[in-house]
Amino acid sequence: MATGYVGRFAPSPTGALHAGSVAAALASWLDARAHGGQWLVRIEDVDAARCVPGADRVILQQLAALGLHPDAAPLRQSTRGDAYQAALDRLIEAGLAYPCACSRSDILAALAERDALPRRHEELVYPGTCRSGLNGRPARAWRFRLPQDASVDWHDRRLGAQRQDVATRVGDFVLKRADGQWAYQIAVVVDDADQGVTDVVRGVDLADNTPRQLLLMRALGLPAPRWLHTPLVLGENGEKLSKQNGAQPVDTARPLDVLNAAAAALGLPAQAGTPPQAMAAWVGQWRDLYNLSAS
Known part of the structure; x- marks a missing residue:
């Protein structure tokens, strides 16, 4: 399947990846691979006050340990x-x-x-x-x-x-903003357009941002991507798992366990074998789940 698909995972470096953010990363990676497309990582460090020094490096190390390798060097919003x-x-x-x-x-x-x-x-x-x-x-x-x-x-x-x-x-x-920092909405719209992003795959908690981003795209004459908002990983209190409510960093020493937990949140079955074997199986299942043609 020849495709111009470009997807992205865009974490904020406010701490290491937790189970919820790994699920979002895996979903965007699977969608890119299922389309035979490109997968990018963008470090959304535009809100400097919330960023933790060194967290971007930790996030990239975690992704690499899980076998989630971007197809180009990460882009950092702080340079934009x-x-x-x-x-x-x-x-x-x-x-x-x-x-x-x-x-x-x-x-x-x-x-x-x-x-x-x-x-x-x-x-x-x-x-x-x-x-x-x-x-x-x-x-x-x-x-x-x-x-x-x-x-x-x-x-x-x-x-x-x-x-x-x-x-x-x-x-x-x-x-x-009043502190001179750029708001999320304009930063993500400009970055997605400049990176040629065709598909945004992210957690359903961000779905209500989509209309604002579409209005900005129309005002700036930018193309709109396709959208896929995935289920969230919930904490014990039933709310979205996040750093704010005490989500713990994932331990990538056992990558298959981490990936299986993320896959379960996305409605995919657990896999045995090695992480690459598991991810190859999930790519095929993702195609079936979203009615995609094989590459």
């Missing part, structure tokens, strides 16, 4: 500021980005006045305070100006048809 600024400049010139003076407490106060405070795990919906100007206040951040119709329809290869009204769920979202 000029590309993000160029994209923001284009949006500003087109009237699709504006400066914002609001702090989080300002937004919460405005939402409280409307009796519209978010519930747990819900987004803080921006009320549009600075859409028409700063009213003499200094700018803190830059926001994307949503179009009049901000309802986005998209298709996920596992979840099926999806829809979100970004205006009611999120509002005008941040592109560049």
